Amino acid sequence: MKKLLTILLAIGFFAAHAQKYPVVQKTLFRKDTLLITKFGAKADGLTLNTKSINDAITASSKKGGGVVVVPAGLWVTGPLVLKSNVNLHLQKGALLQFTDDFNQYPLVATNWEGLPQMRNQSPLSANNATNIAITGFGIIDGNGDAWRMVKKDKLTETQWKKLMASGGVLSEDKKTWYPSEKSKLGSTMKNPGEIKPEKTKEFYESVKDFLRPNLLVFTNCKKVLLEGVTFQNSPAWCLHPLMCEDLTVRNVYAKNPWYAQNGDGI
Structure with missing residues (x-):
């Protein structure tokens, strides 16, 4: 009886202190x-x-x-x-x-x-x-x-050849494909998309394709x-x-x- 009482008290304690989460509000749309x-x-x-x-x-x-x-x-x-x-x-x-x-x-x-x-x-x-x-x-x-840029070691040889034939440019070590020169240029910089007062519109445009x-x-x-x-x-x-x-x-x-x-x- 004492064990049962202890268990019931424990359940009551945790139930009383259980965190109550807010109800998720659902979307509702007109039929139009x-x-x-x-x-x-x-x-x-x-x-x-x-x-x-x-x-x-x-x-x-x-x-x-x-x-x-x-x-x-x-x-x-x-x-x-x-x-x-x-x-x-x-x-x-x-x-x-x-x-x-x-x-x-x-x-x-x-x-x-x-x-x-x-x-x-x-x-x-x-x-x-x-x-x-x-x-x-x-x-x-x-x-x-x-x-997206693509790394050579993530593709089969056939896939890599097909990708190169589609255009784009390669990194200096020929191990990474980029869709454009702008994309490649952005990859050479540290955090090129970071907003800073000294960065001009022309700068962001120069690396636009990298900012996916x-x-x-x-x-x-x-x-x-x-x-x-x-x-x-x-x-x-x-x-x-x-x-x-x-x-x-x-x-x-x-x-x-x-x-x-x-x-x-x-």
């Missing part, structure tokens, strides 16, 4: 649906749909939010910015392919590993947004192969949902929710090639 095709988007694998998709997101947010639908097909685009109360939904068979044209990604003041940095704008971003989501059954491809973006960066956002979508082939990290609250990540597949430089999933 906007198709990106209504804003001029074309799934021909050639048209750059950046403006069309961003216009759809902005229009939805201004009306109080809803679902912006990416239908099945190949949709080429530049950077997209998610806004409050919008769910970007990829239908089954939808491939959102970010362009390999680096000129479409402006340099922006952001961060890298917690420090202020100048980098190319992320393909997917949101700042101080509330109630946002990316959901569905499609694929989001960051075209990271166009951005993460595929998705949500900063200081609240009530965020990532669900069902495949995020792949990122220029750097795949998913980077920074200082976000009430974040739900469910049934998401984040993947990069095994040889990807800085290819962290989340």
Whole structure:
């Protein structure tokens, strides 16, 4: 009887002192649906749909939010910015392919590993947004192969020859491939993206291709949902929710090639 009483008292003590965690706030969206095709988007694998998709997101947010639908097909685009109360939904068979044209990604003041940095704008971003989501059954491809440096010892001989034949430049020791001279130049410097007063716009432009973006960066956002979508082939990290609250990540597949430089999933 004494043992039972001791056990009950112990259970009561720990139950009383158990930490109570706040309930995660979930996203909730209006049923209003906007198709990106209504804003001029074309799934021909050639048209750059950046403006069309961003216009759809902005229009939805201004009306109080809803679902912006990416239908099945190949949709080429530049950077997209998610806004409050919008769910970007990829239908089954939808491939959102970010362009390999680096000129479409402006340099922006952001961060890298917690420090202020100048980098190319992320393909997917949101700042101080509330109630946002990316959901569905499609694929989001960051075209990271166009951005990332590759070390020779991470590829087979056949893969290495194919990569060199695609263009780009090699390091002095011929052991690392870079997509451009700007990328190679940046690799020779210590922390070239660090924001400092003495660094000019021209300096950052000279190493722009080295300042690879993460595929998705949500900063200081609240009530965020990532669900069902495949995020792949990122220029750097795949998913980077920074200082976000009430974040739900469910049934998401984040993947990069095994040889990807800085290819962290989340």
